[in-house]
Amino acid sequence: MRDGRITITQFIIEEQRRIKDATGDFTSLLNDIVTACKEISNLVNHGDLIGVLGQAGTENVQGEDQKKLDIITNDVFLRSNEWSGHLAAMASEEMEEISHIPSQYPRGKYLLTFDPLDGSSNTDVNVSVGTIFSILRCQGDCQNPATGDFLQPGTEQVCAGYALYGPSTMMVLTTGNGVNGFTLDQNIGEFILTHPNLTIPESTQEFAINASKMRFWEPPVKRYVDECLSGSAGDRDEDFNMRWIASMVAEVHRILIRGGIFLYPLDEKMKANGGTGKLRLMYEANPMSFIVEQAGGMSSTGRERIMTIQPDGLHQRVPVILGSKQEVERVVDYHKQHDADAAA
Numbered sequence: 001m002r003d004g005r006i007t008i009t010q011f012i013i014e015e016q017r018r019i020k021d022a023t024g025d026f027t028s029l030l031n032d033i034v035t036a037c038k039e040i041s042n043l044v045n046h047g048d049l050i051g052v053l054g055q056a057g058t059e060n061v062q063g064e065d066q067k068k069l070d071i072i073t074n075d076v077f078l079r080s081n082e083w084s085g086h087l088a089a090m091a092s093e094e095m096e097e098i099s100h101i102p103s104q105y106p107r108g109k110y111l112l113t114f115d116p117l118d119g120s121s122n123t124d125v126n127v128s129v130g131t132i133f134s135i136l137r138c139q140g141d142c143q144n145p146a147t148g149d150f151l152q153p154g155t156e157q158v159c160a161g162y163a164l165y166g167p168s169t170m171m172v173l174t175t176g177n178g179v180n181g182f183t184l185d186q187n188i189g190e191f192i193l194t195h196p197n198l199t200i201p202e203s204t205q206e207f208a209i210n211a212s213k214m215r216f217w218e219p220p221v222k223r224y225v226d227e228c229l230s231g232s233a234g235d236r237d238e239d240f241n242m243r244w245i246a247s248m249v250a251e252v253h254r255i256l257i258r259g260g261i262f263l264y265p266l267d268e269k270m271k272a273n274g275g276t277g278k279l280r281l282m283y284e285a286n287p288m289s290f291i292v293e294q295a296g297g298m299s300s301t302g303r304e305r306i307m308t309i310q311p312d313g314l315h316q317r318v319p320v321i322l323g324s325k326q327e328v329e330r331v332v333d334y335h336k337q338h339d340a341d342a343a344a
């Protein structure tokens with residue numbers, strides 16, 4: 001741009017020039033995703049002015065009540081990405097099965113998973129929400145993709161990103177070469193590079209967890225949070241602050257900017273109902289873990305690195321503990337100690 005600012009399109013193209021044999025497919029796919037996020041930003045921003053708030057009256061595969069915006073944003077993502085010829089198929093939080101590319105369009109070599117609207121319990125109360133996405137290569141038959149083609153560990157991701165619809169609309173991306181943030185300039189409708197090379201501070205005094213679940217937490221999590229709450233009056237040398245926005249995108253974004261630790265652990269109530277966590281591996285935990293690790297942070301279930309989990313289902317749920325390395329390592333240690341004592 002004349003004033004030296006870099007648009008997301010220019011940034012992506014320059015990134016791709018680094019890659020030998022880059023065909024431009026990936027760049028074009030990312031541009032379609034960027035367009036979808038711009039459209040969603042506009043919808044979220046207009047809210048009740050265009051009647052998109054409130055319940056849809058339907059349930060998704062997770063058994064959750066869908067918001068109107070869950071369904072509308074899912075449709076925006078499908079329509080924006082199905083025609084390009086770069087995708088073999090898509091998968092979403094809001095669809096039980098994978099979505100095949102309509103026969104009138106060519107199929108390509110990539111797979112796209114997405115959470116079209118993250119933090120949807122916040123839509124009606126005007127609190128930040130987002131969109132999360134992850135791109136994989138289709139390792140199987142791209143002309144006849146199946147669910148199994150999606151079930152690749154997070155380490156296989158080609159790209160992960162999110163859009164945050166807050167006071168300003170931002171996009172944050174990684175293609176495995178660091179993490180960069182872009183802000184939507186509403187005047188020209190372009191995302192501009194404003195946060196190059198985002199890095200998560202190793203230490204922090206800020207934790208985020210839904211404390212209403214405290215009585216169900218496993219001992220390692222209970223111990224960690226208790227210590228944070230006791231602060232310098234307890235075993236920790238400093239005092240801690242707490243945050244909970246109930247939008248994973250907004251929590252992760254805060255952590256990318258100023259550090260912190262985010263926990264949505266497995267708890268006794270979930271276990272009693274045969275649950276394995278709250279957040280979904282394929283379109284929440286894996287893309288956010290890729291971004292957090294690329295920014296120098298750490299992401300774990302408490303017992304294993306999330307990115308190396310072999311997925312066994314499109315909507316599989318996992319415990320998520322991510323953020324500043326020193327704090328995540330501490331929580332992982334507490335799990336190790338607890339499990340070792342329990343096994344002894």
Ligand SMILES: O=P(O)(O)OC[C@H]1O[C@](O)(COP(=O)(O)O)[C@@H](O)[C@@H]1O
Nearest residue numbers: 115117118119120121210246247248
């Ligand atoms: O309402 P709770 O239990 O605090 O859960 C909040 C969590 O649930 C989520 O809203 C789940 O995501 P969706 O809104 O996409 O279903 C996360 O963004 C957030 O971290």
Ligand SMILES: [Mg+2]
Nearest residue numbers: 115118119284
């Ligand atoms: Mg979500």
Ligand SMILES: [Mg+2]
Nearest residue numbers: 093115117118
């Ligand atoms: Mg969602």
